Amino acid sequence: MKNSKSSKLFKLALLSISLYVYIGTSISPAASLLYQAFGSVSHTQVDLLTTIPNFGIVLGLILSPFAVKAFGQKKIIISGLLLTLICGLLPAFLTNFWLILATRFLVGLGIGLFNSLAVSLIPQLYHETNELSKMVGYQTLTASLGSALSLFIVAFLVSYGWHAVFWMYLMVLPGLLLFVKAVELPQTASQKTFHWNLPLAVWIMALLMFLVLAFYMTLGYKLPIFAVEKGFVSTSTYSMLAGCMMLVGLPVGAIFGRLYDRFKSLLLPASALILFAGFLVISLANNLPVLLVGDILAGIGYGLIMPVLYRLLDRFCPHELVASATTLVLISGNIGCSFSPILLEVLGGKTAQAALLISAGFFAILFMVSLIYAVGRKA
Known part of the structure; x- marks a missing residue:
């Protein structure tokens, strides 16, 4: 049944x-x-x-x-x-x-x-x-x-x-x-096709998802190298550590509904600020405890920014176009993940630390731009 x-x-x-x-x-x-x-x-x-x-x-x-x-x-x-x-x-x-x-x-x-x-x-x-x-x-x-x-x-x-x-x-x-x-x-939900005629806000969200995931992905392939090079952890223990860090965002996801209802558009600059702090702390870490603090901050920021982006997408997109908009944003995000190493190398992130610092810079810019937008909407 x-x-x-x-x-x-x-x-x-x-x-x-x-x-x-x-x-x-x-x-x-x-x-x-x-x-x-x-x-x-x-x-x-x-x-x-x-x-x-x-x-x-x-x-x-x-x-x-x-x-x-x-x-x-x-x-x-x-x-x-x-x-x-x-x-x-x-x-x-x-x-x-x-x-x-x-x-x-x-x-x-x-x-x-x-x-x-x-x-x-x-x-x-x-x-x-x-x-x-x-x-x-x-x-x-x-x-x-x-x-x-x-x-x-x-x-x-x-x-x-x-x-x-x-x-x-x-x-x-x-x-x-x-x-x-x-x-x-x-059954009515299956009678949908992809629509390219999406609002401009959706295309902006797709670009934003590309950039957010492209820069966040540096944690996936640069942080292990950075941590091992610095002698903080061994390669064999990194998988367990990475799993623990993924759990950091769980409490944030659990209370996201209440946070969004209270802060609305301010959640995007808040999550970008937390990600900036996390990446900056990681890239400047000189011991494992400091690295873990940065990783925890990055996990909290990621746990916030992803549902924020999807919630904003729901707000800007007509109900009948949500499926197409979601598909576009997910494609953009996965392309961002795939091309992250190339993008970071082009920007000068040839070493692990340089790539992490560049990512911190992106989230600092995102914080400032999204804060200006959020304050402008409230004005």
């Missing part, structure tokens, strides 16, 4: 698919093992095993609206979860590098099919302001929780070899079963 959208089980099942939107790159702590396993392949190519899911996600996001129009939202979400589960597990049984690379791309494709729906279904189903803000906050919380959980699992499995790491994708199975059992989506 299916549950109404107001039931706790329905909400839990709907949010559960967000557990998996960030798990495409969670195998990164196994990089050193993968370098050893594929000694005949360059390190740059081996790194693709971690980053290529982002390109698959972009393709999945592009295909998702057309697939939804043909088959409906629920079937596409289930298909995406199945593709993520099966292709995520396949490398545990494979030894050919190129076959594994192909499955990693398909993992991203699967995530891309349900990624935008995990976000856009919330404003489609919940229209009351308080409930909508709470669900948007819970969605970000759930995504961070899924990322942290995947990193904890990888930290445990990595000691059993690189093949074992891919068993992490079994975590998709419970969410898949829960979604199939508990969620029934309105």
